[in-house]
Amino acid sequence: MELLFLGTGAGVPAKERNVSAIALQLLEERGATWLFDCGEATQHQILHTSIRPRRIENIFITHLHGDHIFGLPGLLGSRSFQGGDTPLVVYGPKGIQSFIETALTVSSTHIKYKLHVVEIDEGVIFEDERFMVIAKRLDHGMLSYGFRVVEKDLPGTLLVDKLQQLGIRPGPIYQQIKLGKTVELDDGTVIDGRDFVGPPQKGRIVTILGDTRYCEASIELAQEADVLIHEATFGARDGELAYDYYHSTTVQAAEVAKRAGAKKLILTHISSRYQGAMCDELLNEAKAIFPNVELARDFASFSVPRKK
Amino acid sequence: MELLFLGTGAGVPAKERNVSAIALQLLEERGATWLFDCGEATQHQILHTSIRPRRIENIFITHLHGDHIFGLPGLLGSRSFQGGDTPLVVYGPKGIQSFIETALTVSSTHIKYKLHVVEIDEGVIFEDERFMVIAKRLDHGMLSYGFRVVEKDLPGTLLVDKLQQLGIRPGPIYQQIKLGKTVELDDGTVIDGRDFVGPPQKGRIVTILGDTRYCEASIELAQEADVLIHEATFGARDGELAYDYYHSTTVQAAEVAKRAGAKKLILTHISSRYQGAMCDELLNEAKAIFPNVELARDFASFSVPRKK
Ligand SMILES: [Zn+2]
Ligand SMILES: [Zn+2]
Numbered sequence: 244m245e246l247l248f249l250g251t252g253a254g255v256p257a258k259e260r261n262v263s264a265i266a267l268q269l270l271e272e273r274g275a276t277w278l279f280d281c282g283e284a285t286q287h288q289i290l291h292t293s294i295r296p297r298r299i300e301n302i303f304i305t306h307l308h309g310d311h312i313f314g315l316p317g318l319l320g321s322r323s324f325q326g327g328d329t330p331l332v333v334y335g336p337k338g339i340q341s342f343i344e345t346a347l348t349v350s351s352t353h354i355k356y357k358l359h360v361v362e363i364d365e366g367v368i369f370e371d372e373r374f375m376v377i378a379k380r381l382d383h384g385m386l387s388y389g390f391r392v393v394e395k396d397l398p399g400t401l402l403v404d405k406l407q408q409l410g411i412r413p414g415p416i417y418q419q420i421k422l423g424k425t426v427e428l429d430d431g432t433v434i435d436g437r438d439f440v441g442p443p444q445k446g447r448i449v450t451i452l453g454d455t456r457y458c459e460a461s462i463e464l465a466q467e468a469d470v471l472i473h474e475a476t477f478g479a480r481d482g483e484l485a486y487d488y489y490h491s492t493t494v495q496a497a498e499v500a501k502r503a504g505a506k507k508l509i510l511t512h513i514s515s516r517y518q519g520a521m522c523d524e525l526l527n528e529a530k531a532i533f534p535n536v537e538l539a540r541d542f543a544s545f546s547v548p549r550k551k
Numbered sequence: 552m553e554l555l556f557l558g559t560g561a562g563v564p565a566k567e568r569n570v571s572a573i574a575l576q577l578l579e580e581r582g583a584t585w586l587f588d589c590g591e592a593t594q595h596q597i598l599h600t601s602i603r604p605r606r607i608e609n610i611f612i613t614h615l616h617g618d619h620i621f622g623l624p625g626l627l628g629s630r631s632f633q634g635g636d637t638p639l640v641v642y643g644p645k646g647i648q649s650f651i652e653t654a655l656t657v658s659s660t661h662i663k664y665k666l667h668v669v670e671i672d673e674g675v676i677f678e679d680e681r682f683m684v685i686a687k688r689l690d691h692g693m694l695s696y697g698f699r700v701v702e703k704d705l706p707g708t709l710l711v712d713k714l715q716q717l718g719i720r721p722g723p724i725y726q727q728i729k730l731g732k733t734v735e736l737d738d739g740t741v742i743d744g745r746d747f748v749g750p751p752q753k754g755r756i757v758t759i760l761g762d763t764r765y766c767e768a769s770i771e772l773a774q775e776a777d778v779l780i781h782e783a784t785f786g787a788r789d790g791e792l793a794y795d796y797y798h799s800t801t802v803q804a805a806e807v808a809k810r811a812g813a814k815k816l817i818l819t820h821i822s823s824r825y826q827g828a829m830c831d832e833l834l835n836e837a838k839a840i841f842p843n844v845e846l847a848r849d850f851a852s853f854s855v856p857r858k859k
Contacts, residue, residue: 283625284592309658317591321563345653350617
């Protein structure tokens with residue numbers, strides 16, 4: 244599980260930072276990549292990474308501002324052009340369907356894979372055996388969602404060595420033991436499967452928020468998250484600007500991380516007014532409140548390690 | 552008058568060539584830039600040039616394929632965000648209006664300048680005292696236009712030295728002479744204004760074609776053009792592919808230039824299958840038929856000199 248930032252700027256592209264897109268690489272977990280937002284030229288950024296568009300399985304759109312969606316039609320088209328043939332689902336706020344449909348229809352873009360667009364509400368918007376994604380509204384003037392990506396706990400592994408020390412040979416019985424059932428061996432011994440299974444592996448939580456002011460929904464979404472990705476369009480001193488434009492400051496993002504008990508905070512969506520050493524200042528403002536914080540730059544990647 | 556290629560690739564962006572966009576710089580002529588097509592990330596390419604989005608006055612769209620229009624919403628939005636406040640007109644085939652409107656509406660992009668979208672037919676689509684643009688349908692499966700940009704002839708300059716040698720002093724009479732009228736001097740001499748005006752400066756002609764198969768309309772549009780920009784998606788040996796996909800080969804582009812009596816040919820919209828030395832080969836194929844030819848690369852610029 245790895246996060247790869249494809250665009251970390253705010254509003255308009257700049258040489259140093261492209262507009263928003265974040266890849267959550269789930270290659271080990273499901274052989275797939277999930278994308279969060281897709282600003283213009285996201286497919287161009289991808290050309291400089293190991294991401295393969297055909298592997299993109301889900302795209303989650305936080306909100307419909309241009310710097311978060313104008314790269315969608317191109318990426319969807321190119322994925323087909325390059326031979327992607329597995330289904331793709333786009334999740335986003337109401338309006339995303341009409342945007343995608345109009346762009347693809349007007350341009351006669353023929354998508355050869357199964358494309359499904361889901362206009363979401365709050366709640367569980369995705370769930371399978373391994374993952375769940377929960378959406379909640381933030382505070383951005385325009386409808387903007389935050390996403391809590393929850394990896395489900397993995398059952399413990401079978402303690403094969405311990406079984407073999409007792410002379411219990413591999414066979415169908417291993418399945419029963421792995422499920423933690425009580426089983427009777429050929430010699431009449433009764434064993435408790437739970438004694439032969441390691442502890443469950445805790446799943447990880449990654450919270451990725453759309454543009455927002457400081458709000459309670461962010462804290463709920465980021466509760467105990469392994470990683471929280473929060474916008475920090477402005478520095479601490481520009482709190483008024485942040486409020487007026489429905490954005491957050493570095494210290495507000497840090498407050499959210501702290502109050503939520505998150506383990507790590509990554510700041511992104513940085514206004515182009517902050518350059519060079521000013522970015523160190525942004526980072527330090529947040530660090531004073533929440534020490535385990537990073538400021539993303541384009542192409543930065545962060546692994547999300549399993550809890551011990 | 553200068554041509555600056557912002558994207559010279561075909562279909563999908565590649566590291567070496569972005570999707571289509573060409574800037575016609577008319578800074579001396581009208582303090583403005585005209586854009587022809589606007590593939591995704593055109594605004595990103597512009598960041599690496601001296602083009603100022605606020606100076607873009609007209610955008611001409613040849614056809615609605617994604618690689619020619621997906622950069623429009625972002626560019627229109629950023630032009631406003633960056634303070635552009637002069638009017639902008641987008642000319643394109645039927646459908647361009649709905650694409651732009653949907654993208655701007657869904658994304659709540661508020662354009663602060665006057666944006667006018669004109670869905671064009673064949674014929675004169677733009678005209679003022681200095682320039683005229685003529686559109687004609689090409690052959691691309693989807694409706695695709697070629698544009699003939701005609702700079703109008705400039706009247707000749709007044710031959711001041713010659714007037715002063717005759718002792719004719721500057722004054723209101725100079726205006727009459729400049730217009731080529733016959734005037735009577737104070738001493739009764741009658742002179743013909745036309746004798747005191749240099750030859751008119753011939754205007755230039757730049758022909759920029761959308762994606763197309765080899766067709767007669769291209770030749771009409773490129774008649775005696777100073778520069779013809781023609782797609783060359785494929786090399787000479789891939790003529791069948793070119794035909795099947797409604798594109799042209801290098802030699803077809805050269806044939807058009809030759810038959811039209813164009814002065815210079817620039818090839819663009821090059822498939823990413825051709826790399827490095829293969830591009831030299833593409834150029835040579837065309838050169839064998841039409842010697843004054845160039846193969847555009849991203850950020851290449853060509854000035855269009857006045858005729859002597
Ligand atoms: Zn944004
Ligand atoms: Zn094209």
